[in-house]
Amino acid sequence: MGRAGGGEVPRARAGPRLESISGYPALYSYRAARGCTPRAFPEYLPSGRYNPRMVGILERARLAAAILAARAARHASRALRTGGGSTVPGVVARRVDPGVLARLSGMLPEGAVAITGTNGKTTTTRMVSRILSAAGIRAMNNSTGANLATGVTAALVSDSGLSGRPRSEMGLFEVDEASVPEVVREAKPHTLAVLNLFRDQLDRYGELSHTGRVISSAFSSLPPEGRVVLNADDPLVASLGYTFPGTLYFGVEEPALDTGVLQHIADSRNCPVCGAPLRYGAVYFGHVGLYDCESCAFSRPEPQFAAREVRLDGPRGSDFTLVTPEGEHRVRVNLPGLYNVYNALAAAAVSLSAGVKPGRVMEGIRGFGGAFGRVERVRAGDREVFLLLIKNPVGFNEILRTFLAGGEAQNVLIAINDNHADGRDVSWLWDVDFEMLGGIRADITTSGIRAEDMTVRLKYAEIPVRETVPDRRTALERALRRTPPGGTLYVLPTYTAMLEIRRVLSDLGYTHPFWEDR
Amino acid sequence: MKLTIHHLYANMMNLYGDRGNVISIKKRCEWRGIAVEVVDVDLGEKIRPTGCDIFLFGGGQDREQALLVEDLSGSKGADLRAIADDGGVILGVCGGYQLMGHSYETPEGDRLSGVGIFDLRTEPRKPHEERLIGNVIVRVGLPDGSERELVGFENHGGRTRLGDVEPLGYVVLGHGNNGEDGTEGARRDNCYGTYLHGSLLPKNPWFTDLLIESAIRRVDDSFKLEPLDDSAEQAAFAAAVERARGRR
Structure with missing residues (x-):
């Protein structure tokens, strides 16, 4: 990169000279200097001599080698289908x-x-x-x-x-x-x-x-x-x-969105500065809202970018007025x-x-319609699959409130895994407010490594479960079969369950492997 | 007859799905026609036992735990000790369990005083030690000589050393109190402490029923609970055990 510039000459020089005390002055000292403080001495050769071109060539070669190796790894990883080839x-x-x-x-x-x-x-x-x-x-x-x-x-x-x-x-x-x-x-x-x-x-x-x-x-x-x-x-x-x-x-500054209660799951109910309870003027969800501290000076900062006059429009989206120091704009979110x-x-x-x-x-x-896996519609023959990633209690609550509580979703598949990427502890299911679904008549299938935990959670919220099918493929096939033609199956998976379900959909010919998405 | 669940510091000590324990007791009473009331006992509020009570003391973050210590140092802590001595039913989980002992030392080196219901103390993990995290299976001996298992999840940095107190059970799989001596939790009369947090009671309905029955027997010593259909809970227990053993 050669960016260190001439101004750092005296300090930069000391490094290589010290390192060259070792018996391998040439390559060893150069690497050691780089290893300690990357980019600190790029203009200096192991001998301490200034040679920008030589160093530049070495650096570029190393970078090119890294990029080449990474490309080879990507091809190998995709060929073996070890995953998205993305890390x-x-x-x-x-x-x-x-x-x-x-x-x-x-x-x-x-x-x-x-x-x-x-x-x-x-x-x-x-x-x-x-x-x-x-x-x-x-x-x-x-x-x-x-x-x-x-x-x-x-x-x-x-x-x-x-x-x-x-x-x-x-x-x-x-x-x-x-x-x-x-x-x-x-x-x-x-x-x-x-x-x-x-x-x-x-x-x-x-x-x-x-x-x-x-x-x-x-x-x-x-x-x-x-x-x-x-x-x-x-x-x-x-x-x-x-x-x-x-x-x-x-x-967000919209008092009409106040739910009036801190959810059970609210994480930060107490002042992050002094620990006293926070006083809420409005709670939107979780611990998110308008607040100030009862006992110290901590309060919600005045935002430079505020959303006012928020109008939620069910599963279709929302509108709000974006207020900035430069002016106001009406925003449509799909x-x-x-x-x-x-x-x-x-x-x-x-x-x-x-x-x-x-x-x-x-x-x-x-113009934005959704991100990979988070909210995704997949055509499955004459039915539709609506994939909604479940990450945590707050996200789960919002999905329940938006899609299930109103009775919109008639066919639902919930797939709970407990792999590392999902969180190995499933006790968070008890922090989700399934009780808000009381009285819904959806056909619910539970699946995943922890399907049975999900079924017990729903039992204690008094919500009937049609079937508990731990195997993801079987669960998806059965739930799809019960979804009427023209209908939508709402699939609520945790992260690794989502990857599995996408693979099953792909095997059934309904979508592409995710690394082909753009 | 009405059973009262006193949820201590429900607003602060609600980590890891502790609410699952409240829901579990409540529903298993309601399904049997037993009236239940859930009372949240927050900072500065007094405990008001009714005679037929279960006290739940859940887990919290270190910071919040420190806030409770002052609250517990006065009459509230003394009340809890008296309830324990009198045979009252108390379940402490994770942070709540630690505070039922003599002391709890934070990773920053602050020593917080507990209520002293159990003869135990908790030290922070040493820099080279890991948090103790994972699925746990615990074997619990019952007064009639039989044995039952509990399955759950633990996640704690603190190492608890028991003094003159019986463990709740012995670790079949997992870490338990300190990852060394094979013990898990503590018990004394009708008081129980454990690191198995959150969804402990939902998947271990026999333990939920033990708490309910013990509480009601304090007002009606011939009381027996009617059995419920626990097939869903048993399936979840079995699945969790399989998962803990790496077979699923």
Whole structure:
């Protein structure tokens, strides 16, 4: 990369000279210097002599080797059908060149945006992507949900030529909460958005406040002009920005959406600063709403991007007025539920703060129809399958409220797995408010490794279950058979169950393997 | 006759589906025509036993746990100890279980005082030690000499060492109190503590019924529960056991 420049000459020189004390001055000392502080001494040869061309060739060769190896891995992985082939190339590339993510990301002319949070990462990332494309900016993203550093690396590698030059102008990365420090340190995004923090797979991350600390620890690695975009309505998320100067907030200001009660699952009922109970003026869902602390000065920050006059329009979507310092715009969202209002609002905040014109932002959001696996319609002969990914209690509640509570869904398949990616602990099923479905007459099939747990949960909510069929293929076939022609089967799977069900659908000829999606 | 479920710190100690335990007791009473009331007992509120009670003390995050200690240090903690001494039915899960002991030390080194119902203390994990996470099977000996199994999920950093108190049971699979001595939980009279959180009672209906029966026997010593159709619960128990054993 050769960016360190002449100004760092005296300090840079010390490194190689110290290292050359060892018996292998040539290759060894150069590698050691690189290993300690990547990119610190790129202009210096092992001997300490300045030779930019030589170093440049070595660096480029290493990068090219990493990209080549990653491509080979991708082809092998797809040929073996070991999965989407979406992280293996990243693992390989990082093995060959540990600096690959930093290098490739550094070559994106418009820089990078990272989006994290428990719910809505993929949808929001895809929305921003749509907005940027409406604005004529070519953006790449890690769209198949491979959101660890390896997945981000893999996506960048597949977007790059052998020289490492990316085809895209901007990088859009959805990032797993725990991977935020690593990705921010390497990819140096100019914008980091945090959507929300709900209890999700606690057995993987430990406690929620810990996750908050992990994310905010990354703020100091942002580039000097970097900014964070935070959800003002989630107390824990909002508190992360209190001491960071480059913070922008988004939030919903619509008293009519107050549900009046904190759900059982509310995670952050207490002030993240002093621990006293929070006082809520409105609760939208989970612990998200309008709040302030009873005993200290902590309160909901005034958002620069606010959604007002929100009108929810059932499964079809919603409208809201986006209020920004620059003006007001009516926004149409073609995805159901309040959680997608938040996703659209976050996407708008990220895009507007990156300088996209408001007209393009509204156009991009309006044109957006759904993200992989999150809300997806698949034609299955003369029936339709509506796939709704279940991630955690809050998301599950929103899906129940949007699709099941009103009686819209007549045929339902719930598939609960407890693999690592689903969360191995299924006790969260007891935090979902199935009781809101009291009296519905849907034909419900349970499936997955933990089908029986799901059946017991529904039994205790007094909701009849038609069949408990742990095997995913059999369950899907039977549930589809019971769905009348022209009807829709609502499939609510956890993450790995969703992958399995998509594969079954694909085997039945109803859809494509997900890595062929665009 | 009415059974009252006192859900201690329901607003704060509701981690990992502890609500499943409340729902389980409530429904299994209602299905038998036994009236139930669920009372949330929050910070600063007094415990008001009715004579036929089950006290549930669930898990919380470390931060929240610290907030409770002050609340428990006064009359509320003394009331709970008196209830335990009197043979009252208390179930402590995870964080609640830890606070039923003498002390609980946080990873930051703060020592929080517990209620002291059980002779046990909990230390934080050492830097090289892992959190104890996973499916658990526990063998529990009953007063009549028979044995039953509990299946559940544990997720705790703290290591609990028992003093002069009986364990709830012995680990068949999983980690238990500390991952070393094979014990899981603690029991004393009608008080039970365990690391099996959240959906403990739904999948182990015999244990739910034991709690209900013990509570009602305090007002009617000849009381016997009618059996229910537990085929769904038994299927879930069997599936969880298979999963814990890696056969599924």
